[in-house]
Amino acid sequence: MACKSLIIFDLDGTLTLSKSNLSSKMSNLLANLLLIKKVAIVSGGSYKQFQNQFLNHFHCPKQYLKNLFLFPTCSTSFYRYKKGWQKVYEQTLSAMEKDKIFKAFKKMFQELNYKQPEKTYGKIIEDRKSQITFSALGQQAPLELKKTFDSSRKKRLKMKKVLEKYIPEFEIRIGGTTSIDVTRKGIDKAYAIEQIGKYLQVSKKEMLFIGDALFEGGNDWPVKKTGVECVQVSGPERCMEVINRLIKE
Known part of the structure; x- marks a missing residue:
């Protein structure tokens, strides 16, 4: 996993428990990860949910945030940090x-x-x-x-x-x-991987995806079709173990 430059996380059930706030322990680990890797978070949740569940509880020096990228609603919107969180694009239903x-x-x-x-x-x-x-x-x-x-x-x-x-x-x-x-049609986590690659200019070989629903029928399952290396976790505790490994490599 040391060769991976971009770590992509699911939110619910991976970085946090379902619709629960980010823990201080997870916040500290992610801050350390941002020192050495780019991090993208993709979820079916809205940007408002990202704010309430993740951003309001994530604490790190502002200069680290240049390596953090948010892709709410399965990457139909994209936010990056430039003197505050800025919307890069947003697709909407009519x-x-x-x-x-x-x-x-x-x-x-x-x-x-x-x-x-x-x-x-x-x-x-x-x-x-x-x-x-x-x-x-x-x-x-x-x-x-x-x-x-x-x-x-x-x-x-x-x-x-x-x-x-x-x-x-x-x-x-x-x-x-x-x-x-x-x-x-076609909006799923596989689509998200394509969007992330396109906007961050990172190849699939350089990506690692971490999620809790990589089983067949799960909403992370489409990532497997893309050829991106995946790690299945059972929740935040297991996810923290994987992050620790990435930091120590």
Whole structure:
């Protein structure tokens, strides 16, 4: 791994627990990693989620931030640090596309006779500009509750199948523990790798991807198609072990 110049991380379940804040221990390790490597973070989450979950809890000297690159919503937007975090680009769904997706969710709920939980935490369906995300318990649901909702993914697979009938022209992916993401076709972590390579001018041989969902069907799985070397982790603790190895090499 010593030959890798760019380390790419997933966010949820990798650098942090699902929808949880970055720990001080992880913050310190990443700061040390930025001294010797470029670091990109790619996630289905919005830039606002990156701010709340990551940036507000990441502490390092400002000069290190030139080596940190953020790719929210599966790289349909890109932010880099130049006297503050600057947006390089952002792709967005049109009003017509969003309307079609929202209507498809409504039809799917009716067809499956789906009843929302009595108590929810934040928005159930969130407009992330380039992506529409359904979170069964709400965006801010406690992790312990989320873990028990659909651990087998059977509920969401059934929802996905119905959605595909109504909006076949869109990409529909199961993400996290309770969510379904809808984007334009071809927007996945493989697309993210292409965008990262293009904008950072780094070859795939120089990249290392670290994520928690590299299994078939997981939202990190498409990275494997690109030929980029990957490391599967089971959460932040295992991720910190990998970062320590990278720093010591």
